[in-house]
Amino acid sequence: MHADLVQLRPEGLYCPAGDFHIDPWRPVPRAVITHGHSDHARSGMGTYHVTESGLPILLWRLGQQDYHAHPYGEAFTLGAARVSLHPAGHVLGSAQVRIEVDGEVWVAGGDYKRQPDPTCEPFEVVPCDVFITEATFGLPIYRWPDTAEVARDILEWRDECAAGGEAAIVYCYALGKAQRLLAEIGALDDQPVWLHGAMDPGVDIYRAAGAQLAPTRRVADAAKDESFAGRLVIAPPSAAGSPWLRRFRRAQQGFASGWMRIRGNRRRRNYDRGFVISDHADWPDLLRTVQETGARRIIATHGDTDALVRVLRDMGVDAGAFRTEFGGEET
Amino acid sequence: MKRFATLYQRLDRSTATLDKRAALVAYFREAPARDAAWALWLLAGNKIGGARARLAGSRELRTWIAEVSGTPDWLVDASYDQVGDLAETLALLLDDPHEAAEEMSLADWIESRLLPVANSSELERRDVVVEAWYTLPFAERFLFNKLLTGALRVGVSRGLVQQALAELSGVDIALIAQRMLGAWTPSPDFLAGLLSPDAQPGDTASPFPFFLASPLEQPADALGDIREWLLEWKWDGIRLQLIRRNGEVALWSRGEERLDGRFPEIEAAAQALPEDAVIDGELLVWTDGDAPQPFTALQTRIQRLKPGAKTLAQTPARLLVYDLLELAGEDMRRLPLAERRAHVAGLVGRLDDRRIALSPEVVAQDWADAAMLRHEARARGVEGLMLKRRSSVYQHGRKRGDWWKWKVDPLTIDAVLIYAQAGHGRRSTLHTDYTFGVWDGEALVPVAKAYSGLSDAEILELDRWIRQHTRERFGPVRSVAAEQVFELAFEAVNLSKRHKSGVAVRFPRILRWRKDKPPHEADQLDTLKALTR
Missing domain, CATH: 3.40.50 (Rossmann fold)
Structure with a gap:
């Protein structure tokens, strides 16, 4: 049993094995950015790892920085971690971050949705041991119409x-x-x-x-x-x-x-x-996604995490929450 | 059902009164009479089957939705906390049916589904409700739930509905308002009578709509020569219409409730009136002395259906007479106030019974003199002065211009915010219901709840503060850090055994957010007690 691959630090979500942060809210040397919304992509980082299709958005929002753009699905190495970015279906170029260390796989979902969206790459289910899910709309009253x-x-x-x-x-x-x-x-x-x-x-x-x-x-x-x-x-x-x-x-x-x-x-x-039109998962899709990843442990971030965590625990899933500073774009 | 749901949606979406009225006129023009009668009943704020019909309790609805949507009870409650509206929460927790069911009219839903199961077993009521949930699409399901939970709360006043009906039918709005007073049934016959230009049998047996004064907003001397105005005390009681026709007496409160039997001393005195009459006045509890008892004394009387001898002796009621609406079968409302008052002075003068007596004229030389008298109001146990143009006819509803209420400046205290709760309707996502406390030694005791007085920006700011400074949560109520001080205004303070603090304040509201004041400088309970009368 080794340490968690992703931990909550004052600067944001941190991967000790790869020595990088995911969508940090304070300046850090190395950041992996899931998408260009202002609560996820902030200025002041040493280097930025982003998706190829998300790069133009980062350039618009943050100007010239030290960017490393990666195609979806193509693994790169950060420290001891093997990292790859996978479509999250949230906005153009949005990504889930897959982290593999010694055969253990964690996925940070970032912001994601499952509804069809003609303007961005559709969400990809990435099997993992631990899934970090958003819970912006974490109550069963949120169900999106077509x-x-x-x-x-x-x-x-x-x-x-x-x-x-x-x-x-x-x-x-x-x-x-x-x-x-x-x-x-x-x-x-x-x-x-x-x-x-x-x-x-x-x-x-x-x-x-x-x-x-x-x-x-x-x-x-x-x-x-x-x-x-x-x-x-x-x-x-x-x-x-x-x-x-x-x-x-x-x-x-x-x-x-x-x-x-x-x-x-x-x-x-x-x-x-x-x-009613949202770029986040509604309640049924949160539950569906958590199950489809096959993760044995779920960590919920930003939004109404209490209800989601309790429902998952009642279903016998090992679930917890990270208190993040995300959620600025759509509140 | 679809038509009424569409009307609801139009009313709900619009913030413009003109649009709402147009939507109402269109609905009442097109809807079948049975539906229209029920729509009127609901828009007027009535419940299906009346107050005693049990269709579904709030707890039952939450249990049923938990069962049919597969949502745990605690999650239904958490959802309700977020939405703030039970009917809406119930609708949001289900997906739409795959196939729309056959349209059933509003009247059919009510008459052939809901009313037959009113007050029956939980299982029978549940079946009807759940079937509706499974067959109705969102907008109609939401409205159906509104029918179960009571008020529609769609920003439509009774007056607006009456305006629409008057526009549609050409019948004078005063007559429509009068025909809608008191008890009626939501039937096509009632609707036909309501909108008929011909005299209806009930027209003579019902009360008249009250004419209401508006708060004085300009300086009093802008009203011109004071001799053109009748000044009276503004009594703090229950506005009442006493009707004696053909020797029969009925008492109607301004809330359109019949108070028959509750005030036998007034009914007895009215029997002795020398002529049939309809009188507008204020009901008060008045033992002896120069001032009436505070409003709390009257509250104990309202609840007693048949007061015993002891109650009657301890809290005797009086009617102070303001106006005369009908005399010996003749409608007096078009006469000027001065003439109506002369008639009614003669009438109660001949009765010579202090239980029904004229509300005395307050004599002032000029407006400055009147202002001095107004300052004495609280000591006299009244709320201020009424200013009525002597030439005014008796109108209906709240019309500005002829009748003004010039209330005494409110009492104020500085109190500390201790609890907050989310509001309802359009305020459901914000904490807008506040409880305030004052110091009793080292502890804060709750003394007032207030809902109004802050600007939208302040409400938002305070909501954010409340969320960040919550100490404990009790369901929808949060206790907060004792840090924020507010200046509260209220009309009076009365001693009360029903309140933990020992005092009850009348009409509390927020005057200002005192960000400059630290909480320990808020007022003491003793200060509040010293203001009681």
Whole structure:
């Protein structure tokens, strides 16, 4: 029996055998980064190990750093550890980190989802002894509807807005969610979608990676007298309540997030509509994934870990939790 | 069911009153009468089968959903804590049915499924509920659960429903409001009568909708010449309508409850009125002396269905008369207040019984004089002054302009936040129900619960603080570190045996978050006790 392959340290998750951290929140010499969201990819690390498809996102978010890009599934050696990165299905280039030392295998899942997403590589089940799982939506009330169904709801709402002479503004995260929405909507409808300026870099990166997105136009390029009535506009949540909204004389506002599953969350933020679409696993998928990895031990991170850990323990699984500082991007 | 679920969704999504009204008008225009009658019943805040019909208790629903969804009880409770709404939690814990069941109307769901099993065995009630859960898609399942758990809470007031019905039918809203007072059944016949322009048999037997005063927001002297205004004390009792028609007496509270039998001394006095009349007044407990008993004394009376001799002797009730709505069968509401008051003064003058007496006019030379009198209010056991335009007709509901309540400035204390609980409805994800304590020696004793007074930004900030400073959790309630001080306002403090602290405060609310004050500088219990009367 040797020490745990991954341990919780003040800087973040640490692998002593390989002397590296996974998504650390304080500066360390060597970091393996699962994806580009700001709570997982921070600046100040000595070297960065990332996926090849995730590299453009890291460059956008963190600028030039000492990057080592790896193709999915291709093992590399860090210290005594054999490390490889595997698709997590969360956003473009997102990874699970597989660590093998002396025949023992640990997988840190990072953020992941199991729902189909045309804009990123699908989640791969990686068999392991210990699986570190996220639990952002760790209660059985979180069950995601079919994404295409949600996209149809958004278009229906846009058409209702058109009838009232209003713009339909959807807030969502600029990395991942926005592009996924554009892909799902583009599959159903060919009208252009208008973008807030904060959306540009992510959309360009996804297009360069080959994602098929709906045609887009920039709100900043619109003519002064452009009527946005009946137009779908995508903006980051920070634009809500900002002076930027003034150019849409009449508008309804919606929010696309897993949190919109709960009515109180939408009403509290005063959104007209909430669209349930998440890049995290819902409750049934958390349980399914934990089982499919075949892991004999589960460690839950960020989110409602209490409920998941207790359910797994009641099922006879050796489960525990790490108290991490993840969860900034979608809260 | 689908149609009503769609209406619910439209009401729930919109924050604009105009949109909501339009949605209501469209629904009542299109829905079959049986459905519309039930929808009205539910929107008016009524329960299916009335208060005594047992369909499903909160504990039962949680047990059943645990069974059918395969979720452990503790996880159902944890989910409920997160959602804050039981009907919604129940709907969220199940997936949608693979195939939609055949549509059944709202009225059929209620009349042929729910009502037949009301008050029957748990097994029979469970069967009906679980079958609905298995067949209804999310939006309808959620609404179905709302029918079981009571209030719809969809941000629609009774007044808004009445506006929509008035718009739809062309019947005056005052008449609609009057027809909806008191007991009615959700039937097509009732709905037809409600929306009929013709006189209905019940029109003469029911109470009138109350006219309510608004809080005075501008300086009183902006109201113009004080001689155009009638000033009265604002009594702290129960607003009441006394109806005597054809010699029969009925008492109606503003909450639209009949109080018959509870105040026999008032009914007896009313029998002796020289003419039939409908009187608007305030019910108080008044032993002897110059001031009524505090509101707590009246509370003990409201609960007694048939008060005994001892109760009647210890807490005798009086009605202070404000207004006259009907005299000898004639509707007086369109007359100016000055005339109505002259009539009612004559009527109770001839009765000559202190149990039904005129609420006296407060005489002030000018507004400065009135302001001085208002300052005496608390010593007199009243809440402040009422200002009524002498030329005003008796309207219905809360209409600004003619009647104002000019309350005395509230009492204030500094108290420490000790418990917090998540709110309901739109506040369900935030801790918005607070319990405050003051010092009794070294300990903090709870003295007030308050839900309002903070801005949205402050609520968010405080919620974050609460989560980080939780000491213990008791179900949904958290005890927190005794660090945050708040200035609370309230109308009065009364001694109370029912409260651990020994005092009960009336209408507490938060005035300010005193971040500048350390907790040991919050007030003492003795300070609060000194404010009792």
